[in-house]
Amino acid sequence: MSVTSSQNPGARTESRSSLLTTRPVWLVGLLAxxxxxxxxxxFALLMRAAGVPMEAASPGAKEAAEIPVGGFFGGVVFWSVLGIVLAxxxxxxxxxxxxxxxxTTVALTFLSLAGPAVAPHTATSTxxxxxxxxxxxxxxxxxxxxxxLSHVRR
Known part of the structure; x- marks a missing residue:
C-alpha cells in the first residue's frame, strides 16, 4: 500500500501572495x-565601507554635514509615511x-533624484x-x- 501526498508547490507561493493582498493597506505599507x-x-553601509564619503549639504548650507548611520533608514521611514497615506x-x-x-510614486521618485543632483558641497560619489x-x-x-492596492475590493 502506498500513500501519496498531494502537496501543491504553487500553494506556498499563493499563500505568501495572499498574505500581502489580504492585509490592511497600512500594514502592508509598514512592512514594505x-x-x-x-x-x-x-546599501548605504556597504557604500560607506567602500569608502564613499557620507557627507552632504542641503541647498543653502555652507558646508556638508555627516550623514549618520541610520540616516538612510530614517529618511525612508519618514517619506514612506506619506506614501502609505497616499496608498x-x-x-x-x-x-x-x-x-x-x-x-504617482514613480513620478515622485524621479523628482526626488533632483535633490541629490543639486546637493551643494557634496562629492559626486555621494x-x-x-x-x-x-x-x-x-x-x-x-x-x-x-x-x-491591486486587490482592493469595491
Missing amino acids: TLAGAVLTEA MALARWAKRPARTFIV QIVLAVSHVVAAAVIIPLLALR
Whole structure:
C-alpha cells in the first residue's frame, strides 16, 4: 500500500501572495517600509565601507554635514509615511488605485533624484549613492504596496 501526498508547490507561493493582498493597506505599507528602509540602510553601509564619503549639504548650507548611520533608514521611514497615506487614500477613493499609485510614486521618485543632483558641497560619489538609495527604497516599497492596492475590493 502506498500513500501519496498531494502537496501543491504553487500553494506556498499563493499563500505568501495572499498574505500581502489580504492585509490592511497600512500594514502592508509598514512592512514594505521596514524592508525598504533596512535594504537602503544596508546599501548605504556597504557604500560607506567602500569608502564613499557620507557627507552632504542641503541647498543653502555652507558646508556638508555627516550623514549618520541610520540616516538612510530614517529618511525612508519618514517619506514612506506619506506614501502609505497616499496608498490608503487611493484605496478608498481612486477608481484604479494600484495604477494611480504606481504612476504617482514613480513620478515622485524621479523628482526626488533632483535633490541629490543639486546637493551643494557634496562629492559626486555621494550624490550617486543618494540617488541610487532613492531608487532602492522605491524598488522595494512601490511594488509591494501596488500589489496590495491591486486587490482592493469595491
